[in-house]
Amino acid sequence: MKTLTIIDTFGFFFRLFYALKGLKNSKGAPSGMISGFANFIYSLQNEYKSDYILFALDSKGKTFRSEIDPNYKTNRTPPPEELLAQIPICIEMIEKMGFMSYSKEGYEADDIIASVVKKCENEDIFIRIITQDKDLYQLIKNGKVSIYSPISKNDYNEEACIEKYGVKPSQIRDFLALCGDSSDNIPGVKGIGAKGAKTLLEQFDNIENIYDNLMLVRNERSRILLLEGKENAFLSKKLASLKNDIEIPNLLEKSIFNQEEPLLKIIDILEQYELNSLLKKMQFNSKNQNRILNFKTTLILDENKLFNILENLDQESIIAFDTETTDLDTKKAKIVGFSFCYNENEAFYVPLNHNYLGVKKQISLQNAKKAIEIIYKHTVIGHNLKYDFKIIQNNFNLNPPQKYADTMILAWLFNPGLRVNMDDLALRLFDYKTLHFEDIVKKGENFASIELDKACKYAAEDAYITLKFYLYFLKNLDPKLLELAYKNEFDFIKVIIMMEENGIKLNTLELENLMQQFSKEIKKISEEIYTLCQDRFNLNSPKQIAEVLFNKLNLNTKKKSKTGYSTDEKVLKELINEHPVIEKILSYRELAKLYSTYCEPLLKLAQKDENSRIYSSFLQTGTATGRLSSKDPNLQNIPAHGQYAKDYKSCFIAQDGFSFISLDYSQIELRMLAHFSKDQKLLQAFSNDEDIHAKTAIMIFGENNYKTRSIAKSINFGLIYGMGYKTLSTNLKIEAKLAKSYIEKYFENFTSIKDYFEQVKNEVKKNGFITTLLGRKRFFDFENAKAMQIAMYERESINSILQGSAADIIKLAMIKIAPDLDNNKKLILQIHDELIFEVKDELCENFVKKATDIMENIVKLDVKLKTSSSIAKNWGELK
Structure with a gap:
């Protein structure tokens, strides 16, 4: 079924104007509506995928x-001049x-839209109406x-209409006939x-009934009101009824x-209004694009042909490479085939283990x-090479x-806020729709059961599109980021592979006892809750x-949504x-x-593994800030606090003869703040190894005690995350006025920090991105942001620099430590600013010294880096 998108044009323009009211170009010409409309057109390809587009206009x-x-x-006030100008x-x-x-004299856009809907009712066409006008919900x-x-x-759809207004689409006219519509009088x-x-x-x-x-x-x-308002009710229904017989040629x-x-x-218009x-x-999206990607896919079943192609390649050739397997879990997956591509004309698929009746040799x-x-x-090019490298290592024992270069990492460096999977990236960069795995592999089956010809089209396309990605990023990625990729990010793939292969041991017996x-x-607390x-x-x-x-015990709460009272933490x-x-509930x-x-x-x-070890997957491109993320399972999210957390973490143990070592950067984001802001008081405090929270307490309150230090700590860490005085007042349960005075006092003492924050906010609005210590960028769309989003972007821009730079540093340290690691010294976890190793007992002391030295001296900054270390036999005992 094809899709026709109809835009309720003037209503749409009005919304854009009021959403982006203040925007002007350097000559003072209003540009908010123009900017919003241009960005809407830009998003048409992905957000509003359509075969047909129509702009319905009101007549004059x-x-x-x-x-x-x-x-x-007649109740409408004349539109502002800035709106009329755009x-x-x-x-x-x-x-x-x-x-x-299209417009027609004497009619509104709503009538045009209703006529289109009527005209297409027997066509194989789905109609999407872009509007905020409730009249149109009747369609x-x-x-x-x-x-x-x-x-x-x-x-x-019909169900969402009922949820929003409480009536069916067919009742919208009657709904308006009864309650009216003040916007249309x-x-x-x-x-x-x-x-x-x-x-x-x-x-x-309906109203007739x-x-x-x-x-x-x-x-x-209600009966009296209805009787008195009968004439208006039927008049209103007439006004809300749409004409659907307007002829729209071709x-x-x-x-x-x-x-x-x-x-x-x-x-010319985009440049004139400085968008x-x-x-x-x-x-980025238009340059050097081929809208239609023409390439040949070739199935290789003859080994002589395979070696003839590969052995005749120039030594400097780059080869895009991809594997097809039976499973996403690299530990279980068996290779089914591999594809490769070395030019933009042809891509090859080499089947190895397809398994179905009548399959060829x-x-x-x-x-x-x-x-x-x-x-x-x-030079091997891949998209998510970590997976392919592990598959080849496990199936062929090849390092x-x-x-090599990974296009998924290049895409992430290009814009870390966008999705970097192959399907989305192909659509975004080349407007090319790739074959989807779900379209060719039935539920419950794997790639081995796919017919060779079908498999070839899918797999060869993966290699081909990967090569296209690489060539695109060579031309369009900032050269400094390309250098960063080759210098650090690609090397980091091997570090992650090593960490994932090591895993962490779980004492299953101890955990079973703890679960009992x-x-x-749980039962005891449940009964206590029921009794209370x-x-x-x-x-x-x-x-x-x-x-x-809130109803039975009558406790007071301010937080209520459409679905009822909130009971969040x-x-x-x-x-x-x-x-x-x-x-008790908490x-x-x-x-x-x-x-x-x-x-x-x-x-x-753990019970599935012969060594009772758990293996997480770490994502290099999983966050916009640059921090590693963990999944299946997420070992970075293991509870660190709470009355039960230590007992639980103690079930993670080092293997016999080994100990866990934790090396944790101390206050690294605050140190990043000192480095970037150049604040002399903060730099001096770190240089003298002072207690930064105690020093802040003295500066704000004139004294350091448990309470003032705690408040100072909240401010120090809160400002990294862009915290304002309202959040501080909520966190500390104090009046907003008092919280505001604390922050003002803080900035009076750390004057350079306030200047730095303002500088970051101004620069990110001007450039549209921030840059971390190593030059990674994170983009923010201030042009199309609402007031609430602008405030959020300002907070995130500061945090992205500090947290992102901390992520840069620990990544560099991991890369430098990696060559010294072996079966006696294993990196098993990275949790943001902390590394956890599993090291043979007799090697622990020297390893701590060496790794600490690397971590503290990995970069030269205006502030010295510091780590804390801890050695224990289980995770719960690590400090």
Whole structure:
């Protein structure tokens, strides 16, 4: 089914204007609406995928509705001059870009849209209407028509319409007839609101039935109001009814969406209104693109042909390489085949282990190993090479090649805030839709069961598109970032592989015993909660907990959403002194989460391994800041605090004759702040090894004690995360005025820090990105941000520099420590600013000295780096 997107144009323009009201170019011309519209067009390819596009326009002057009711829309105030100035520009943009627009004298855009819906009702076309206008919700029909809100980014079908307004799409006209619409001056029935209208329509379906059965309306007041407002009710329904018989000549032919980048036709307008961020994005996305990627896929079943191709390659050739396997888990996966590509004309697939009835003879594993050895002598290009390297290591016992590049890492360096998987990247860079794994592999099967020809198309495409990515980034990635990739990021792949292969040992017997204790404790706490509440209810249901706390026990809370009262941790902690059950509920949740999220799943994983070890997967491109993330399982998220955390972590043990070593950077983000801000007081404090929180306490309060140091610590760390005085007042449970005075006092003492924060905010708004210590960038779209987003971006920009630079440093340290690691000295975990090693007992002391020296001297900064170390037999005992 094809998709036709219709834009309720002027309504859309008005929303853009008010969302981006303050934007102007350097000559003072308003540009918010133009900027928002241009960015909407830019997102058409991905966010609003369409075969046809139509801009529906209101006609000038009065419409037939003004004849029905002279008061229709007369309540509207004239639009601001800044808005009126931008509308002709946006209309010009539509025309220049070649999009179809349509208006008809005497009618509104809504009537144009209704007529299009009517015209296409028997066509194999799905219609998406982009609007904020509730009148148009009457057109919704599942499988045929939806409403898309460009503000909330929600798509509304029949069920979503009912959820939003409480009535079916077919009842929207009746709904407006009853409660009216102040924005269009539709009167409705005076005194009947949305809730009353919903109740009436639930019972009677439409206004005709209501008035035919007026005596059945139970509420006397509503009955009187309906009687008095009958004329307005039927007038309002007329006004809300859409005309659907407007003839639109050659609708589908004229509205075909040309897949070429439409914004290229209005570069002059984009430059005139200085939409620099968008122009930069367009340059990246348009330059040297082939909209249609023509390449040949070749299946290789003959070993002579395979070796003839590989052995005749120039020594300097780059080869894109990809593996196909039976599983995503590299420990379990068997190789099924591999693909490679060395030019933009042809890509090859070499099947090895396809397994189905009638499958042809394939290349032997012995010859496959020889072929991969030849490929590994060249520069190997891959997308997520960590996976392919592990597959080849496990299946052929071959170490990674000397020269390689990973396009997933290059994509992440290019823009760490965007998705870097192959399918999304191909669509974003080349407007190319790749074959999806789910489309060719049935549920419950794996790649081995796929027919060779089908497998060849899929696998060869992967190698080909990987080569295209690499060539694209060679041309478009900042040369400094390309250098960073080759100098550090690609080497880091091997460090992660080593860490993942090592894993961490779990004492399964001890954990089973602990789980029994936890289970008893959970039951005990549950009974205590029931006794305190004098009720039995589902403790895992936030809704039932809310019912007991706020309706039965009558506790006070300010946090209520459309779905009911919140019982999240923040809310409960605010109520902790209100009732003794709150503390019990928090303990129950902590323990229940520990049991179900960490104990059970990790125990199962350890029991599957002969050495009782658990192996996590670490993602190099998993965060925008540059920190490593962990998954399957997430070992970085193991609870560090709470009354049960230490007992649980103590179940992770070093193997016999070994100990765990923790090396943790001390206050590294504060040290980054000192380095970047050049604040002399902060630099001096670190230089003298002073207690930074105590020093801050003295500067703000004139004294250092437990309370003042604690507040100072909250401020020091909070400012790294862009905390404002309101957040500080909430965290410390003090008045906002007092919290504001603390922060002002802080900045009076650390004057350079305040100047630095302002400098970062100004630069990121001007450039659209921040840069970390090693030059990695993170982008922020201030041009299209709302007020709340702007404040969030300002906070994140500061944090991204500090946290991102700390991530740079620990990554450098890991790369430098790695050559000294072996079976007696293993890196097993990285948790943000901390490294955990498993080292033979007799080597621990020397290893700590050497690794500490590397970590503390890995970079030269204006502030000295410091680490703390700890040695223990289990994770719980590490400090």
